[in-house]
Amino acid sequence: MSEKLTISDLDWHKPTWCPGCGDYALLAAVKQAIVRLELDPKNIVIVSGIGCSSKLTDYFKSYGFHTLHGRPLPVAQAIKLANPDLTVIVTTGDGDGYAIGMGHFIHAARRNIDITMLVMNNQVYGLTKGQYSPTASIDFVSGTTPQGSKDQPIDGVALALASGAGFIARSFSGNIRHTSQLIEEAIKHKGFALVDDLSPCVTFNKLNTYTWFKQNIENVDEDKSYNAESVISAFNRAKESKKIPIGLLYKEEKPTYDDQVLDKSRGPLVFEDLSLEQSEFEKLIEKFKY
Ligand SMILES: Cc1ncc(C[n+]2csc(CCOP(=O)(O)OP(=O)(O)O)c2C)c(N)n1
Ligand code: SF4
Numbered sequence: 001m002s003e004k005l006t007i008s009d010l011d012w013h014k015p016t017w018c019p020g021c022g023d024y025a026l027l028a029a030v031k032q033a034i035v036r037l038e039l040d041p042k043n044i045v046i047v048s049g050i051g052c053s054s055k056l057t058d059y060f061k062s063y064g065f066h067t068l069h070g071r072p073l074p075v076a077q078a079i080k081l082a083n084p085d086l087t088v089i090v091t092t093g094d095g096d097g098y099a100i101g102m103g104h105f106i107h108a109a110r111r112n113i114d115i116t117m118l119v120m121n122n123q124v125y126g127l128t129k130g131q132y133s134p135t136a137s138i139d140f141v142s143g144t145t146p147q148g149s150k151d152q153p154i155d156g157v158a159l160a161l162a163s164g165a166g167f168i169a170r171s172f173s174g175n176i177r178h179t180s181q182l183i184e185e186a187i188k189h190k191g192f193a194l195v196d197d198l199s200p201c202v203t204f205n206k207l208n209t210y211t212w213f214k215q216n217i218e219n220v221d222e223d224k225s226y227n228a229e230s231v232i233s234a235f236n237r238a239k240e241s242k243k244i245p246i247g248l249l250y251k252e253e254k255p256t257y258d259d260q261v262l263d264k265s266r267g268p269l270v271f272e273d274l275s276l277e278q279s280e281f282e283k284l285i286e287k288f289k290y
């Protein structure tokens, strides 16, 4: 890439999200972060599942893989292991990432593989027209909770902490600049990084609106006494605070899975010649014969 990368180099299809959807801000924030990091789009893969949020792969000009509902993380991990030179970013929703994809989330976090997971958390299933999601607030009324949800909402930040993730942040789509800074730090972090973005669904969630979030969030990046290196501080803030904490909540450097299992001196697996001579093939068959 010779010329300096600009935002418009990353534009692709025009988003079909509803006007005002929080996902526009997340998309803009990712583009800004990539431009600041001067990453070559040829070395970026965005991997998504299914949902309004997961359509982001179609709106960002890089390699993309729009997978199955709940399955972006296994695909993203495989891509990273096959070619660790790539920047791999998962864009998912609260349903995709914390419901059907929940098992993959916990295991990717504890494996500490060097990928970034951006959750557009709107506390509802947007694409399928407004069913309650695992992050829906208590008493949230929807087609599937006509008397209001009685389930305790899942907190992706607390779960990531418990699972051993090394970078955990939360952003708000009402502040693109802050969201973009957190995404930039998440991409730079060596290891599994989560950004849980509070991304209002203006069509199906009339409870958690932009105004509601403005009144109910607090930014730990503006709190000089907050220690983002302490897991206890992060847990306390996630579970005890009356307001929803946003900002860099936890950061710890530790060995990544990819660094530990790959022999990087051989170059990316994807470029290795895996063909076998007939004699080598026969030796292998002999070895694994009953
Ligand atoms: C295996 C499977 N189950 C269910 C669905 C239907 N489905 C598609 S998207 C979705 C929920 C998406 O919610 P979320 O990830 O929060 O995305 P949003 O649309 O809110 O951005 C569901 C249940 C599906 N496509 N595949
Ligand atoms: S339904 Fe909700 S999440 Fe989906 S595009 Fe519209 S506002 Fe966004």
Ligand SMILES: [Mg+2]
Binding pocket: 051, 093, 094, 095, 120, 121, 122, 123, 124, 125, 126, 133
């Ligand atoms: Mg959702």
